[in-house]
Amino acid sequence: MDVSAIVSAQQSKYKSTVVEKDIPLEIDVGLLTVTDPNPPDEDAYKANLEEYLTSTARDGVQSLVAALFALPTKSSPDGPLALLPKPTTALPRSKPLPKPKPPTKWEKFAAAKGIQHKVRDRKVFDEEKQEWVNRWGKDGKNRELEEQWLTEVPANAPADFDPAKESRDKRKERVAKNDKQRDQNLARAQGTSLSEKKKEIERASAMARVSTASMGKFDKKLEGESKIRGQKRKFDSNEMSTKTENQRALSIIAKLDGSKKRRTDRDGAPAEESVVNVRKAIRHASKGKGGVALGHKVGGGKPSGARASFGKKGKR
Amino acid sequence: MLRTIKPKNARSKRALQAREPKEVEDPRTCIFVRGTHTGEVLNGVMKDLMALKRPHAVSFSKKNTVRPFEDASSLEFWANKNDASMFVVGQTTKKRPDGLTFARMFDGRILDMLELGVTAYTPMSAFKTQKATPGNRPLVHFASELFDANPRLAQVKSMLLDLFGGGEASDALCLSGIEHVVSVTLGPAPHTPSTTTTIPGQPEPLPTVHLRVFTVQLLASGIRTPRVELVPHGPSLDFAIRRHTDADPEMLKHAMKRPKLAKKDVESGLGKKRKNFEVDEMGDLRGKIHMGKQDLGKLQTRKMKGLRPALDEMDVDEDGEEGPIAKRRKDDA
Structure with missing residues (x-):
């Protein structure tokens, strides 16, 4: 009979579980790791390495085990479970952090309206069969109408009315709609709408088609290639109400008459848009004498550049 | 680059989903690759390390012409194919005998690499003791003052910690299930004439790395904390530190990013402090409702004809409590 384990256990009862070190050990309980920052004892190292x-290692593990046994526990059938905290040592991840999934249009709407997510059961109860059947898929409830042997036909139905086909088409339509919405959600998540993307592709292909020496005139036509459509000219009708006619005429006159707007046009940017009101600034800088005088003053003599740039405005 | 696969059925979809990045990651899967020449020593070392790393280990038992420090494209390909993020490549040459290259990946690309040369090896089978259960998580012990001082030794620590103790998937530990410990101890810093004045361009001598695995015996001590005794478990390895590549700082920055929210925070309201909500010990969300002071005078009791205020009284008592009722009565009439 092997009693050595019992004997050693008895002996160790009196052995201390306390570890004394010059520098306290760094214990990361979350990673089950202990680091001993004490410098090695060189004599002991040289005398007997393994020992x-x-x-x-024993000292380190002893203090780690002490830390583990001091953790809060929860009971389990296999013995007490120590609840580990989060690790403190940072290790590099093996994959980047998962990106949050962009919300679908419905999810956005539901969030705005405060609609709770409801899990839809995959099975529905069939009152006739008195059992639970699949909502879709094998023997799905959604194909019930197209598979039943007798269907009521509406009174005003055409002669070639096929109720099975009718309900099948409706189901296929629903599926197609869902697919389309999913695609749109994906496109929205990428940042461009499908119609935008389509337009962009069409524009690029149209440009490529006229980018040959003959501007596309003698190119081989591909099958299914559509004609390039340019901008259609639009003309206003000759007959219009007197009110609109009046307004139009007045707007033309306003363009001819008002020198205010034209002047701002000549300045480069319209008065509302430009940050600096150039006319006002020149007037202020030349103390009301105008741009020509300012040009003389700055240049000393008669610099042609200054004259060219300020001359027109100074004449006002 | 592998082609991106669109799953055609639910099973492959699940398999692809399992490969997607997770907030809390599993331990790294490690591929053990044999280079063009691996001696008896390296074969044994890799077998023993794999036994410790199981089940997160994949063995490439055929020879591969792979030189990680020159061209890491094969490693990146294998990492993508096997969804592995760590490599141990064994290669022995005349110049660098018995070299083990540890390589870590991030996002399918090499993060950092470290070559350790095996200088002494005693296989696991040489220790005739009971072995740890495969898949049991070891304790990890490091001992040296130099781990913080030298970036190379910090890399040794990080790499070995990632190999044996990485992954934070578990939040509970069965205390009776502690079986073994991986101990990494550095020898004393080698004394050379140039310890005070290091010659630039020449690498400073690094200490030997001693890797030992012990079985942990928890003995009764009379108090709650048991007395620990260690029995050699094997393998026992001594390493010399050789070549390395450091992590690209930009990539490392991405790799060190932590998820913003802990699970507990999510339970109690997505990081924001939610007033009057709490998750109790059973994990149920409980709310607290604060009510205004109840005015019992306004409590609606049973209506009886006899208790109704008489019509003549109402006209007199306009501003009393029964005012509104009285008005309604009037309108009705």
Whole structure:
């Protein structure tokens, strides 16, 4: 009979579980890791390596085990479970952090309206069969109408009315709609709408088609290639109400008459848009004498550049 | 680059989903690759390390012409194919005998690499003791003051910690299930004439790395904390530190990003402090409702004809409590 384990257990009862070190050990309980920052004892290291390594490791593990046994526990059928905290040592991840999934149009709407997510059961109860059947898929409830042997036909139905086909088409339509919405959600998540993308492709292909020496005139036509459509000219009708006619005429006159707007046009940017009101600034800088005088003053003599740039405005 | 696969059925979809990035990651899967020449020592070392790393280990038992420090494209390909993020490549040459290259990946690309040369090896089978259960998580012990001082040794620590103790998937530990410990101890810093004045361009000598695995015996001590005794478990390895590549700082920055919210925070309201909500010990969300002071005078009791205020009284008592009722009565009439 092997009693050595019992004897050693008895002996160790009196052995201490306390570890004394010059520098306290760094314990990361979350990663089950202990680091001993004490410098190695060189004499012990040289005298007996294995013994030294074992004793260092024992001290470290003893303090780690003490930390583990001090953690809060929860009971389980296999013995007490210590609840580990989050690790403190940072290790590099193996994959980048998962990106949050962009919400679908419905999810956005539901969030705005405060609609709770409801899990839809995959099975529905069939009152006739008195059992639970699939909502879709094998023997799905959604194909009930197209598979039943007798269907009521509306009174005003055409002669070639096929009720099975009718309900099948409706189901296929629903599926197609869902697919389309999913695609649109995906496109929205990428940042461009499908119609925008389509337009962009069409524009690029149209440009490529006229980018040959003959501007596309003698190119081979591909099958299914559509004609390039340019901008259609639009003309206003000759007959219009007197009110609109009046307005139009007045707007033309306003363009001819008002020198205010034209002047701002000549300045480069319209008065509302430009940050600096150039006319006002020149007037202020030349103390009311105008741009020509300012040009003389700055240039000393008669610099042609200054004259060209300020001359027109100074004449006002 | 592998082609992107669109799943055609639910099973492959699940398989692809399992490969997607997770907030809390599993331990790294490690591929053990044999280079063009691996001696008896390296074969044994890799077998033993794999036994410790199981089940997160994949063995490439055929020879591969792979030189990680020159061209890491094969490693990146294998990493994508096997969804693995760590490599141990064994290669022995005349110049660098018995070299083990540890490589870590991030997002399918090499993060950092470290070559350790095996200088002494005693296989696991040489220790005739009971072995740890495969898949059991070891304790990890490091001992040296130099781990913080030297970036190379910090890399050694990080790499070995990632190999044996990485992954934070578990939040509970069965205390009776502690079986073994991986102990990494550095020898004393080698004394050379140039310890005080290091010659630039020449690498400073690094200490030997001693890797030992022990079985942990928890003995009764009379108090709650048991007394620990260690029994050699094997393998026992001594390493010399050789070549390395450091992590690209930009990539490392991405790799060190932590998820913003802990699970507990999500339970109690997505990081924001939600007033009057709490998750109790059973994990149920409980709310607290604060009510205004109840005015019992306004409590609606049973209506009886006899208790109704008489019509003549109402006209007199306009501003009393029964005012509104009285008005309604009037309108009705």
